[in-house]
Amino acid sequence: MRLVTIFLTFLLIIPLVACNKEEVHTLRVAEVTHSIFYAPQYVAISEGFFEDEGLNIELKTTWGGDKTMTALLSDGADIALVGSETTIYVYAQGSNDPVINFAQLTQTDGTFLVSREKVENFQWDQLKGSTFLGQRKGGMPQMVGEYVLKKHGIDPQKDLNLIQNIDFANIANAFASGTGDYVQLFEPTASIFEQEGKGHIIASFGTESGHVPYTTFMAKQSFINDNSAAIEKFTRAIYKAQKWVESHSAAEIAKSIQSQFPDTSLELIETVVERYKSQGSYATDPILDEKEWENLQNIMDESGELPKRVDHQVLVNTDIAEKVISK
Numbered sequence: 001m002r003l004v005t006i007f008l009t010f011l012l013i014i015p016l017v018a019c020n021k022e023e024v025h026t027l028r029v030a031e032v033t034h035s036i037f038y039a040p041q042y043v044a045i046s047e048g049f050f051e052d053e054g055l056n057i058e059l060k061t062t063w064g065g066d067k068t069m070t071a072l073l074s075d076g077a078d079i080a081l082v083g084s085e086t087t088i089y090v091y092a093q094g095s096n097d098p099v100i101n102f103a104q105l106t107q108t109d110g111t112f113l114v115s116r117e118k119v120e121n122f123q124w125d126q127l128k129g130s131t132f133l134g135q136r137k138g139g140m141p142q143m144v145g146e147y148v149l150k151k152h153g154i155d156p157q158k159d160l161n162l163i164q165n166i167d168f169a170n171i172a173n174a175f176a177s178g179t180g181d182y183v184q185l186f187e188p189t190a191s192i193f194e195q196e197g198k199g200h201i202i203a204s205f206g207t208e209s210g211h212v213p214y215t216t217f218m219a220k221q222s223f224i225n226d227n228s229a230a231i232e233k234f235t236r237a238i239y240k241a242q243k244w245v246e247s248h249s250a251a252e253i254a255k256s257i258q259s260q261f262p263d264t265s266l267e268l269i270e271t272v273v274e275r276y277k278s279q280g281s282y283a284t285d286p287i288l289d290e291k292e293w294e295n296l297q298n299i300m301d302e303s304g305e306l307p308k309r310v311d312h313q314v315l316v317n318t319d320i321a322e323k324v325i326s327k
Helices: 002-022 036-046 065-073 085-092 140-151 168-176 189-195 205-209 221-226 228-247 250-260 266-278 290-302 319-326
Strands: 025-031 055-061 079-082 099-106 111-115 131-133 161-163 182-186 200-204 215-220
Touching (some): 036 099, 036 250, 055 228, 065 099, 085 099, 099 319, 111 140, 131 168, 140 182, 140 205, 140 290, 168 189, 182 189, 189 200, 215 221, 221 228, 228 319
Parallel strands (some): 131 182
Antiparallel strands (some): 111 182
C-alpha cells in the first residue's frame, strides 16, 4: 500500500510541475533605443523581477519611434517602450485598436546638449547662428529640444541651421564625422564623446523641460484585454525595479545592468546613471498622470506636431499601475 501511495503521489507531481512550467508567459518587448536611460527596465531583468512574476522577456531594440510603433502595430511585438506621443499619432489616424500607455518608465527628456568645442559659461543664446544637429522631426527628443530652445528665446527654424534629416541611429556618427557645431544626444553616447574629446556636455534638456511622460510601456488595447494578467505582472516587475533603482546607489545600479552594455565601462555606466538619477529622469512609479499628459501635449502643440488633443483617459490606463502600487 505504501508503494502504491508513493507511486500515485509521483504521478500527481508530474502534471503539477508541467503546469508550473506552462505558466511562464513570454512577452516580446520592442525598445526604441538601447540606453542607460532605461536602467529600471534592465534592473527588472537582471534582478529577476520579471522572472519572479513568471514572465520571460524577449527584448529587441528597434531604433526609432516609427520602427518601434510599426513593430507593435504589425504584431512584431507585444509591448513597446517608446515616447507617448506615438500613441497620439496612431489615434489621430483613426485606429480601431488604439495603443494604450499603461506604465511610465522615464519622466524627463533624456538628451543632453553637446558642443564640438569647449564652451565656458554657456548661455543658450550662444547657439544662435550655429549648425545644430537635432533629432528626428516629430519625435519626443526633437519636440522637447525645440521647446527648450524657444523657452530661451531661440527660434529653431530662423536662428539656427537646423539639421533634422539624419536617421536616429546615425546622428552620433554624423556629429563625430564633423557635421554640426552642436548636437542633441542620449547617454551613454554623450559621455563617451566627452571622454574621447569629440564633444562637451554643456546642458541637459531634461532639466530644462520638466516632467513629461517621455518613455512609457504601451500595448494595443486588444492585447491588454486578452492578456490582462500578464500586463499586470509586467507592470509589477517594473514597479519593483523602479523602487530598487530609487533605493540603490548609482554604483549598485551600474553593476546590476552592466551586462546590458558590454562595450561600456562600469565607471561610465555609473556616471550616466548618476546623471539621470540626479535630475530625476527615472520615474519612481509607473503611473502616467494627467498633468504630465497635458505637458506632453503642450510641448507637441508648441512644435506644431500635435494632430489633435486627446483626453488622458482615452490613451492612458492608470488602473493597472494603481492596482500594482496599492498592493
